[in-house]
Amino acid sequence: MSVAARLKGQRVLVTGEDRDLGERIARVLRRNGALVDIDSAPDDDGTGVARSAARKLGGLDVLINTGPTAIPEIGANLRAIRRGVERALQRSMALLVTTTEAALDAMPKGASIINTVTLSAPGLELTRAQEALATAVLETTQGWAQTLAPRGVRVNAVVGGPRWDPALEGPTLEAVDSNQGLGESMSDEEANDLEELDAFVYLASGESRHISGSVIAVARPLRPEEVGSPAVL
Numbered sequence: 001m002s003v004a005a006r007l008k009g010q011r012v013l014v015t016g017e018d019r020d021l022g023e024r025i026a027r028v029l030r031r032n033g034a035l036v037d038i039d040s041a042p043d044d045d046g047t048g049v050a051r052s053a054a055r056k057l058g059g060l061d062v063l064i065n066t067g068p069t070a071i072p073e074i075g076a077n078l079r080a081i082r083r084g085v086e087r088a089l090q091r092s093m094a095l096l097v098t099t100t101e102a103a104l105d106a107m108p109k110g111a112s113i114i115n116t117v118t119l120s121a122p123g124l125e126l127t128r129a130q131e132a133l134a135t136a137v138l139e140t141t142q143g144w145a146q147t148l149a150p151r152g153v154r155v156n157a158v159v160g161g162p163r164w165d166p167a168l169e170g171p172t173l174e175a176v177d178s179n180q181g182l183g184e185s186m187s188d189e190e191a192n193d194l195e196e197l198d199a200f201v202y203l204a205s206g207e208s209r210h211i212s213g214s215v216i217a218v219a220r221p222l223r224p225e226e227v228g229s230p231a232v233l
Contacts, residue, residue: 006205008033011057015039015049015099016066017092021116025064027190028197029204034062046099054106062204063103064114065096067137071129085129093136100144109152114203115141117159134159138215145213154212156203 012034014022019040026038037053054060071088073081100113107113117134138157145155199216202208 006032006201006207010034010061010204011059012036012062012064012204013039013050013053013057013060013103014064014066015041015046015053016064016095016116017041017068018066018116020069022064022066024193025066025197025200028193028201029062031190031194032201032205034204041095041099046095047102050099050102050106054103059108060103060106060111061108062112062114063100063107064116064200064204065099066116067096067118067133068092071127071133073127073129085132089129089133089136092133093140096137096140104148104153107153110206110209111153112204112208113144113148113153113155114200115155115157117157141215142213149212154203154208156208156211156213157215158199158203159215159217 007029010029010033012026012029014026014029014036015038016022017040022038022040026036029036035057037056039049039053041049050060050063068088071085071092073085096115103113115137117137118130138159141155141157148155196218199218203211203216
């Protein structure tokens with residue numbers, strides 16, 4: 001199957017707090033033939049974003065929720081730091097829930113929901129706040145997978161894992177354009193994204209129609225000096 005045909009006609013909303021990751025995912029999905037609307041929700045309620053995308057696309061086959069790039073743990077004292085972290089965690093989970101609940105009204109049988117965890121977080125070590133959010137997102141993902149199974153809606157999660165710096169390897173999909181007829185050349189960055197973010201294409205496509213409640217780790221770039229350091233998750 002050609003790359004461009006894997007998601008042909010799929011209607012996708014990419015939303016959440018990580019705008020950079022969202023744009024990278026959207027480019028990869030479009031390369032695979034999807035119709036993509038991307039919008040980051042500016043407040044705690046993603047209802048308007050989901051409903052607007054459903055109207056624009058005529059329904060939703062795939063919803064991808066991105067989480068925050070980081071949760072700052074700053075403040076004058078421990079109590080202030082804790083309050084700030086709690087607010088950030090509540091906001092992220094509220095956004096995840098409200099966006100998903102609104103999108104479900106427009107999602108048919110066979111639709112796919114994909115949640116992300118710390119995919120663009122700087123560094124290799126998760127902070128305690130990021131660990132708490134990751135746990136909440138993964139538990140919510142698995143709970144939704146059971147609840148939505150009777151409706152035929154799949155729910156999975158993608159998390160970040162370590163990988164050697166792709167700049168040292170060069171693009172691994174150099175033959176994609178000539179062999180699969182994408183019609184335009186790719187930069188090294190786009191080729192790396194196409195490979196590293198393929199988990200989103202897989203979970204959005206019919207290739208994973210029997211997969212729900214699962215967690216897939218996506219390789220993140222590592223600098224050479226970081227090789228051997230603890231993994232993100």
